Amino acid sequence: MAAQVSSPPCALMEIHWEEHAQPIHSECVRLEAEMASSHEKSPDHLTAASPRAGRSADLILPTHRVKMIMKSCPDVETVPQESLHLITRATELFVQYLTVESLKQSPSKGRVDYEALSEVVDSLDQLDFLKEAIPKKITWAKARKLIDENSEKFENLI
Numbered sequence: 001m002a003a004q005v006s007s008p009p010c011a012l013m014e015i016h017w018e019e020h021a022q023p024i025h026s027e028c029v030r031l032e033a034e035m036a037s038s039h040e041k042s043p044d045h046l047t048a049a050s051p052r053a054g055r056s057a058d059l060i061l062p063t064h065r066v067k068m069i070m071k072s073c074p075d076v077e078t079v080p081q082e083s084l085h086l087i088t089r090a091t092e093l094f095v096q097y098l099t100v101e102s103l104k105q106s107p108s109k110g111r112v113d114y115e116a117l118s119e120v121v122d123s124l125d126q127l128d129f130l131k132e133a134i135p136k137k138i139t140w141a142k143a144r145k146l147i148d149e150n151s152e153k154f155e156n157l158i
Contacts, residue, residue: 063088098127 066088070079098120099112105123106116118137121130138146 059085059088060092061088066091 063084067079067084070076070084070087098117101120101124102112102116103109105119106112114134115137118134121127121134122136
């Protein structure tokens with residue numbers, strides 16, 4: 001019996017990967033090559049004799065922390081080593097992508113600050129999922145004005 005493909009339960013889950021796959025893939029390949037070249041030039045390249053030899057030589061983030069985060073989900077009981085390696089590597093590439101994009105937006109070149117990071121999150125559609133975690137800063141006066149303007153909407157909910 002052939003498996004049937006059902007539509008996603010939520011319209012938010014409908015992502016048109018074809019539109020984003022090539023630019024994201026090419027950016028990841030570029031970032032990975034850049035990381036590899038900078039990693040080779042680094043004098044403190046990790047070796048098997050290194051105190052941090054428990055982690056793979058091509059990873060920067062500690063895999064035990066990534067595993068702990070993955071296992072914090074109640075649905076995850078075990079984390080295979082291959083999955084852990086891939087998730088850790090993907091996280092590193094994502095952080096590097098976010099940093100590179102933030103550096104492009106940063107008014108002080110060579111330094112990533114919160115303002116540049118929040119600007120990147122706000123301006124790129126593929127980073128919409130981070131808008132609540134990394135919101136743009138607003139002044140207390142603007143926040144108070146928004147609260148006053150929207151207070152009726154919240155009162156009607158009660």
